Amino acid sequence: MTQARLVVELPDGPWAADVSREFPEATFRVIAALPGDGPGFALVWITAPDVEAVLEAMEAHPAVTDTSVMGRSDHEVTVQFETSAPLLLLAAKRSGVPIEMPVEISDGEATIDITGAHDRIAELGRQFDELGLEFRVKHVRDRLEASQLLTETEQDLLLRAVEAGYYDTPRSCSLTDLADSAGVAKSTCSEALHRAEEIAVKRFVEDLPPQADVDETSQ
Numbered sequence: 001m002t003q004a005r006l007v008v009e010l011p012d013g014p015w016a017a018d019v020s021r022e023f024p025e026a027t028f029r030v031i032a033a034l035p036g037d038g039p040g041f042a043l044v045w046i047t048a049p050d051v052e053a054v055l056e057a058m059e060a061h062p063a064v065t066d067t068s069v070m071g072r073s074d075h076e077v078t079v080q081f082e083t084s085a086p087l088l089l090l091a092a093k094r095s096g097v098p099i100e101m102p103v104e105i106s107d108g109e110a111t112i113d114i115t116g117a118h119d120r121i122a123e124l125g126r127q128f129d130e131l132g133l134e135f136r137v138k139h140v141r142d143r144l145e146a147s148q149l150l151t152e153t154e155q156d157l158l159l160r161a162v163e164a165g166y167y168d169t170p171r172s173c174s175l176t177d178l179a180d181s182a183g184v185a186k187s188t189c190s191e192a193l194h195r196a197e198e199i200a201v202k203r204f205v206e207d208l209p210p211q212a213d214v215d216e217t218s219q
Helices: 015-022 051-060 087-095 118-130 152-164 175-182 186-206 211-218
Strands: 002-009 027-035 040-047 064-072 076-083 099-106 109-116 134-142
Touching (some): 015 051, 040 051, 040 087, 051 064, 087 099, 109 118, 118 134, 152 175
Antiparallel strands (some): 002 109, 027 040, 027 099, 040 076, 064 076, 099 109
16 A cells, blocks of 8 residues: 655635635644535634634635534634535545545645555546646655554554553553463563564654654744
8 A cells, every 4th residue: 555645736716725825824624525426525624813704704705605613712613514616525536545534724735645556646646637736745655554564473462462451551461461361471572562562653653744744834
């Protein structure tokens, strides 16, 4: 499987492009989306200094055909909406590559994560081109399943450790208890868990935003 993070420059016309450019300090996180044969339906979480003004602009946009506020506070609002121009969803549907949620949109750019076969991801790029969506690749990497990274012993011990409460706080199972229950030497248990933990932590870090993204957002 191939993972990729793309930054798509949205053309003028769709509500997300127009409203996010009008309010560049706002952040739009699409947390659920469903493409239809015509319009698209989605749930978006908006944060902004003046969230009421952003919401008014969204509701007034001609591409937004229906909105329903699900919750709001001073600087954020969650909106269920229907739109007549779901370009990202259309490209994903045509290529057969699901876009992972949330999708973050800011100042006319959408950052999306996708996972799929290499040829499907290439087809998504072609669909973006056909729809006039310019994009750049932040990163691409192959992703192995967890079962491919751990030996059978390591996977068994890691699952046993979680189930027995070895990683709970406070810990309810000692390394000795875990080794006894698995029928292995304490040193073997320790070494196998350490390698499994190393893989799990590195896998978790791989899913975090790249450091460049973190540095950009902190400036």
